[in-house]
Amino acid sequence: MNKQRKYLFEEVYEYLWQRIERSDWKTGDKLPSIRELSMEMNVHRLTVYKAYQMLKQQGKVFVKDKSGYYVQGSSTSPIDGHSLLRANEKTYTLSEIHQQSVQYQFSQALIDPNLLPNHFLSDYVKKVFDLYPKVLSTYSTVQGDMELRDTLATYFITRYKTHLSHDDILITSGSQQALHLISQLFIKPRDTVLLERPSYSAAIDIFKSQDAHLIAIDIQPYGYDLEKVEMLMKQYKPRLFYVNPTFHNPTGYTVPTAQRKKLVELAERYNCVIVEDDAYHDIYFEKAPPPPLYTFDTAGVVIYVRSFCKYVSPGLRVAACVVPPAMKDGLLTVKGLADNGSPLLNQKIFLHYFSSPRLQQHLEKLRIALQIRKEIMEEELQKTNWSWISPDGGLNLWVQLPDPLPTDQLLQKAIENSVSFVPGLICDPLQQGFSSSLRLSYSYANEEQLRVGVRRLIEVVNTYA
Amino acid sequence: MNKQRKYLFEEVYEYLWQRIERSDWKTGDKLPSIRELSMEMNVHRLTVYKAYQMLKQQGKVFVKDKSGYYVQGSSTSPIDGHSLLRANEKTYTLSEIHQQSVQYQFSQALIDPNLLPNHFLSDYVKKVFDLYPKVLSTYSTVQGDMELRDTLATYFITRYKTHLSHDDILITSGSQQALHLISQLFIKPRDTVLLERPSYSAAIDIFKSQDAHLIAIDIQPYGYDLEKVEMLMKQYKPRLFYVNPTFHNPTGYTVPTAQRKKLVELAERYNCVIVEDDAYHDIYFEKAPPPPLYTFDTAGVVIYVRSFCKYVSPGLRVAACVVPPAMKDGLLTVKGLADNGSPLLNQKIFLHYFSSPRLQQHLEKLRIALQIRKEIMEEELQKTNWSWISPDGGLNLWVQLPDPLPTDQLLQKAIENSVSFVPGLICDPLQQGFSSSLRLSYSYANEEQLRVGVRRLIEVVNTYA
Numbered sequence: 001m002n003k004q005r006k007y008l009f010e011e012v013y014e015y016l017w018q019r020i021e022r023s024d025w026k027t028g029d030k031l032p033s034i035r036e037l038s039m040e041m042n043v044h045r046l047t048v049y050k051a052y053q054m055l056k057q058q059g060k061v062f063v064k065d066k067s068g069y070y071v072q073g074s075s076t077s078p079i080d081g082h083s084l085l086r087a088n089e090k091t092y093t094l095s096e097i098h099q100q101s102v103q104y105q106f107s108q109a110l111i112d113p114n115l116l117p118n119h120f121l122s123d124y125v126k127k128v129f130d131l132y133p134k135v136l137s138t139y140s141t142v143q144g145d146m147e148l149r150d151t152l153a154t155y156f157i158t159r160y161k162t163h164l165s166h167d168d169i170l171i172t173s174g175s176q177q178a179l180h181l182i183s184q185l186f187i188k189p190r191d192t193v194l195l196e197r198p199s200y201s202a203a204i205d206i207f208k209s210q211d212a213h214l215i216a217i218d219i220q221p222y223g224y225d226l227e228k229v230e231m232l233m234k235q236y237k238p239r240l241f242y243v244n245p246t247f248h249n250p251t252g253y254t255v256p257t258a259q260r261k262k263l264v265e266l267a268e269r270y271n272c273v274i275v276e277d278d279a280y281h282d283i284y285f286e287k288a289p290p291p292p293l294y295t296f297d298t299a300g301v302v303i304y305v306r307s308f309c310k311y312v313s314p315g316l317r318v319a320a321c322v323v324p325p326a327m328k329d330g331l332l333t334v335k336g337l338a339d340n341g342s343p344l345l346n347q348k349i350f351l352h353y354f355s356s357p358r359l360q361q362h363l364e365k366l367r368i369a370l371q372i373r374k375e376i377m378e379e380e381l382q383k384t385n386w387s388w389i390s391p392d393g394g395l396n397l398w399v400q401l402p403d404p405l406p407t408d409q410l411l412q413k414a415i416e417n418s419v420s421f422v423p424g425l426i427c428d429p430l431q432q433g434f435s436s437s438l439r440l441s442y443s444y445a446n447e448e449q450l451r452v453g454v455r456r457l458i459e460v461v462n463t464y465a
Numbered sequence: 466m467n468k469q470r471k472y473l474f475e476e477v478y479e480y481l482w483q484r485i486e487r488s489d490w491k492t493g494d495k496l497p498s499i500r501e502l503s504m505e506m507n508v509h510r511l512t513v514y515k516a517y518q519m520l521k522q523q524g525k526v527f528v529k530d531k532s533g534y535y536v537q538g539s540s541t542s543p544i545d546g547h548s549l550l551r552a553n554e555k556t557y558t559l560s561e562i563h564q565q566s567v568q569y570q571f572s573q574a575l576i577d578p579n580l581l582p583n584h585f586l587s588d589y590v591k592k593v594f595d596l597y598p599k600v601l602s603t604y605s606t607v608q609g610d611m612e613l614r615d616t617l618a619t620y621f622i623t624r625y626k627t628h629l630s631h632d633d634i635l636i637t638s639g640s641q642q643a644l645h646l647i648s649q650l651f652i653k654p655r656d657t658v659l660l661e662r663p664s665y666s667a668a669i670d671i672f673k674s675q676d677a678h679l680i681a682i683d684i685q686p687y688g689y690d691l692e693k694v695e696m697l698m699k700q701y702k703p704r705l706f707y708v709n710p711t712f713h714n715p716t717g718y719t720v721p722t723a724q725r726k727k728l729v730e731l732a733e734r735y736n737c738v739i740v741e742d743d744a745y746h747d748i749y750f751e752k753a754p755p756p757p758l759y760t761f762d763t764a765g766v767v768i769y770v771r772s773f774c775k776y777v778s779p780g781l782r783v784a785a786c787v788v789p790p791a792m793k794d795g796l797l798t799v800k801g802l803a804d805n806g807s808p809l810l811n812q813k814i815f816l817h818y819f820s821s822p823r824l825q826q827h828l829e830k831l832r833i834a835l836q837i838r839k840e841i842m843e844e845e846l847q848k849t850n851w852s853w854i855s856p857d858g859g860l861n862l863w864v865q866l867p868d869p870l871p872t873d874q875l876l877q878k879a880i881e882n883s884v885s886f887v888p889g890l891i892c893d894p895l896q897q898g899f900s901s902s903l904r905l906s907y908s909y910a911n912e913e914q915l916r917v918g919v920r921r922l923i924e925v926v927n928t929y930a
């Protein structure tokens with residue numbers, strides 16, 4: 001999709017919408033023709049046509065026979081950029097896919113609740129209430145509970161030998177919130193954001209909702225083409241680069257240590273903030289991944305977003321960010337505006353589980369369980385001519401079909417067969433490719449469901465082959 | 466403060482900042498003089514001076530003797546509009562006041578934790594874990610837990626005889642988040658927002674952070690001058706009107722029923738969204754307040770933000786919004802982007818306390834306790850020549866001193882004496898008045914603290930009289 005044309009069309013839309021709002025044209029008035037407007041605004045007729053279609057969908061204008069567009073009575077409510085974006089999308093959104101109730105769930109990169117420490121967490125919760133009887137009648141500070149931040153700082157120091165303190169840590173309600181706050185702080189409309197291609201679709205949505213101009217760099221099994229990264233930074237001066245370098249979502253690739261160092265240097269040179277999303281760091285099968293990018297950062301260009309909750313308790317919604325000192329005040333301000341601090345109860349529950357030896361025991365078991373599930377999915381897929389690179393960690397397989405397929409129809413058909421997956425297109429920041437790619441999460445379905453579901457999926461795909 | 470000038474100054478700031486970023490001027494380069502730039506940009510010299518001062522504070526430029534401004538080396542990180550706002554404020558911010566550790570705490574409109582049902586909530590939490598053993602390993606939907614939304618819908622129907630369903634309700638992480646989401650959805654830079662004067666300072670901050678153009682209508686003991694409201698709506702076409710019509714913060718005033726109906730009609734006529742913040746609805750002393758504005762809304766112009774947590778458990782961070790159907794998708798989209806849904810645990814804990822008979826018992830006791838505290842504060846204040854209108858509910862007294870005082874110094878002095886309050890200026894959307902007004906919350910301090918603290922405050926004020 002051509003980015004430029006999209007902006008133009010939005011501008012025409014906004015122009016028309018505002019003039020109708022200001023009653024320059026009143027209910028029942030005939031609006032300028034597509035031809036007139038395209039000449040007046042010096043844009044392609046298709047651009048005007050699209051703007052009118054959007055206004056029509058939103059009940060702002062109507063068409064009388066073939067005589068043109070007219071202003072509709074104002075029964076509609078104000079419209080925002082987000083609904084604009086949504087109305088413009090042709091394919092399933094991720095949340096629409098997730099709303100499908102299916103038996104074989106390969107679309108959500110979530111861990112099967114049966115693999116999570118539910119029982120122990122309940123015990124810890126009771127402990128929390130004994131320790132902090134007034135935890136529910138108190139707000140947390142905006143930055144997050146001090147005890148939790150202290151514990152996390154110690155953890156990071158011990159693990160990565162880098163110095164930091166509770167002052168450098170901000171607690172957010174999940175990594176989704178962290179990305180949203182960062183995007184609000186740094187991105188003005190039409191600022192350039194660099195993303196990996198493919199990338200995490202919720203992050204793509206967040207940056208789009210800020211009207212960022214998205215550019216992308218391919219992520220490969222060996223990492224990035226750093227020369228190209230440098231060229232893009234030089235040419236576009238991106239405000240930030242959103243990376244997920246460890247068991248990358250959706251591909252599972254991990255960027256090697258040497259590239260990590262180099263990337264931080266590039267970011268420093270081109271004054272580009274790196275947002276490092278590290279949700280899968282601890283979900284490895286054989287050996288621990290390289291240290292995070294932020295550990296190589298001496299200039300304060302990397303914001304490190306670490307979600308622990310995926311494998312402890314997604315329901316708690318607790319994530320931690322390591323924030324360079326110069327960015328802290330800004331992030332605290334947007335966090336304060338957004339919700340005035342994450343709930344204290346959730347932070348305390350997480351803290352007590354996190355500090356207990358249970359966590360390591362749980363993780364060891366979880367790694368084995370996930371590896372087994374991955375291998376079962378791969379075993380079934382080996383019966384096809386599909387290809388993928390077997391990941392060393394994370395929750396997903398990024399599968400390539402031999403030929404492009406009509407993804408929407410395929411997904412529809414799969415859902416009818418009670419199987420869900422994420423189409424490649426949704427993971428493309430440029431929304432134009434990956435029509436032969438699927439993301440299959442092996443973490444949610446149990447072993448039996450994995451076998452049956454993958455077989456069903458193969459059958460559905462084969463009807464198109 | 467002149468709104469126009471502020472924007473100008475920000476524009477000059479941004480212009481300079483961006484040119485430095487683009488290396489039009491490099492480290493060590495001399496920048497244009499104030500005189501040159503004011504001529505080039507056709508702005509007042511003071512405007513340029515302010516922009517340079519801001520850049521200096523942020524380490525972006527430096528002054529060499531008296532020879533002018535020079536570009537500083539880029540050790541600083543990117544700056545956003547928020548830090549800009551903050552740096553521009555001369556007075557204490559609310560959160561700075563709240564960070565002060567004082568013995569006599571009259572600045573936070575929070576309820577004394579000793580008056581909250583901590584013990585019973587702990588029991589309910591254990592119940593929640595028995596009922597939903599996997600509550601921590603599950604996400605809520607973006608809109609919020611269905612069971613909670615059903616319960617709230619039934620509650621609203623029973624109480625206000627208006628029809629609505631779980632579909633019309635959105636759960637947010639506190640009313641702060643609700644206001645923030647609404648503001649993100651509806652406000653583009655320089656859109657006009659109508660507020661009450663005085664108003665809730667966090668709301669003022671939220672709308673400012675969206676670069677809204679703020680206009681204000683006085684709130685009086687009898688409500689608003691509706692003719693003036695109509696005039697403002699006609700003239701400025703505000704995108705939304707943020708109201709807190711029931712035991713208003715900070716004044717405690719309540720808008721009467723007849724005005725509520727009329728206001729909804731006006732909003733409908735002028736296509737202005739009303740955001741009704743109703744955090745104090747149940748905190749009345751003698752009789753229940755009039756029904757909320759949204760109950761008079763047939764056209765879908767009112768978003769009703771109801772926080773229950775203030776008097777149950779602030780730490781849970783659960784609020785409910787009643788959202789007109791046409792606005793629902795937009796709000797769900799911004800909520801999804803912001804945090805993908807509030808934590809399920811918190812919603813379930815709140816649900817079970819909310820549905821229990823304990824809630825009404827707690828509320829009855831709480832009302833008496835708060836009324837007693839209010840009366841103690843008033844008893845002490847009666848010894849002065851200060852004036853206030855005794856509120857019928859809520860958590861605050863809005864007190865007028867006979868003369869304007871240097872608020873910042875007064876607050877500083879009060880804090881030195883271990884007393885905190887909120888200066889009137891902070892509650893002014895126009896940031897220019899109320900220099901003889903104080904907001905004193907009687908809900909947090911206990912009876913002894915109220916007596917001693919108010920006496921100390923009177924002493925401090927008297928040193929200025």
